[in-house]
Amino acid sequence: MTDIAAMLDAYPAGLNGIDQDALILCVQECHNCAQTCVACADACLREPDRADLTRCAGVALICADIVDVTSRTVVRVSGYDGAVVRSLLQTCVEACRACYEECRRHALNHEHCRICGDACHRCAHACRELLATVR
């Protein structure tokens, strides 16, 4: 069992009706995506064709910040507000979609873009799954 799963098991109150498995998967994918986005933006700056990758770096930096705040917000049970969580998860899906679309354009030439795009795709899916359980 991962630490975050054990933490949620030990939580001293209910999880506002949120599905625990969907929550854990969302947190894990958000954190993985945050890592790949920060690293991909940095790698884009170092490529010889960096002029073509400017937008990719910019999109990845935005996505990194949004997935990071999403991963924190969804485990903050005490300040839970359904409208905020739903809106943030939708924003996270958009950010992952934008980064996936941009990374995919460079995936054949740059392995870091391929890995990052795949991470964004999985993260968007996990956010959508969690969103379906939030009231």
Next chain:
Amino acid sequence: MTDIAAMLDAYPAGLNGIDQDALILCVQECHNCAQTCVACADACLREPDRADLTRCAGVALICADIVDVTSRTVVRVSGYDGAVVRSLLQTCVEACRACYEECRRHALNHEHCRICGDACHRCAHACRELLATVR
């Protein structure tokens, strides 16, 4: 002129059609709101009636993170994606609304909640004004 206004004047490309004055006001209000939310959450933990303020601390921590990432994202012109920015500004309005509603309940008893609630109210307004200019 503030530093961020001077930075935007010096920006080497267009601002994707976003209104510069609305952008600057949004960044300033988001940063001010981030400060009050972090400080209000911390102050709530120290009050003798902290049991009543648990939710207020939780909501303020979520709002602090969301206004912070909003203030960063809107100045990231290179990775601009209209759908992402619009969705994030809407999320920011929701987070400020939730924190304002909770802070207002404690504003008569706790000056830090009154100040924080007012900051959230102004921040939500600035986000809505900017949102109206984003395509």
Next chain:
Amino acid sequence: MTDIAAMLDAYPAGLNGIDQDALILCVQECHNCAQTCVACADACLREPDRADLTRCAGVALICADIVDVTSRTVVRVSGYDGAVVRSLLQTCVEACRACYEECRRHALNHEHCRICGDACHRCAHACRELLATVR
């Protein structure tokens, strides 16, 4: 292989002499620790004995922010500055030490504090290991 390991393999330049295995472990432990700290702070707010846990929540929130920025900074190869990375890793060790010490005081009564304290302990160790390789 994890995504971050694959990203670093695909990095288009050297890693400034940093040991890749130590870097990956540090990023993973920082992210795990960020998750447990955010969740532990939130759980502390909900406990019946929250008055005793006020400081634990405060320390965990600080630690969560510092491990988060550490995990981002160490993979940012492009802006590498040895003095900055060393100083930040030392700060991260201090933040984990402070959170571990506080969580340990409540570990017998609160499983979330036990898990979080262990995560901080491992994170501090991973930061020290990485620190030993940074020039």
Next chain:
Amino acid sequence: MTDIAAMLDAYPAGLNGIDQDALILCVQECHNCAQTCVACADACLREPDRADLTRCAGVALICADIVDVTSRTVVRVSGYDGAVVRSLLQTCVEACRACYEECRRHALNHEHCRICGDACHRCAHACRELLATVR
């Protein structure tokens, strides 16, 4: 009076002996510096001579994250730990120093680098002033 100054006046406990004026100035300069660093990194990506500005963008992104977490940490009175605050302020001084040094190299050609470098310089000074009051 700024909101953060009013918040600290309303704080329900002492500030652990930290000088309130130095604290407020540090928070304000950190937030201003966070804004200029995020904007400068983004602007660097868009310049025709972006190859020369790769390192500047990277350093500014690291500095943006570190000043941001510093501004949050110093107002978190509940989880105060002198060793953590001192170490973080020293890290913040290093990050501002690194960004100032890099920005200064491009200040004649790029106004955004000049503004950002000046902001880093003032922020480092404010952190040092606060550091002198932290025990």
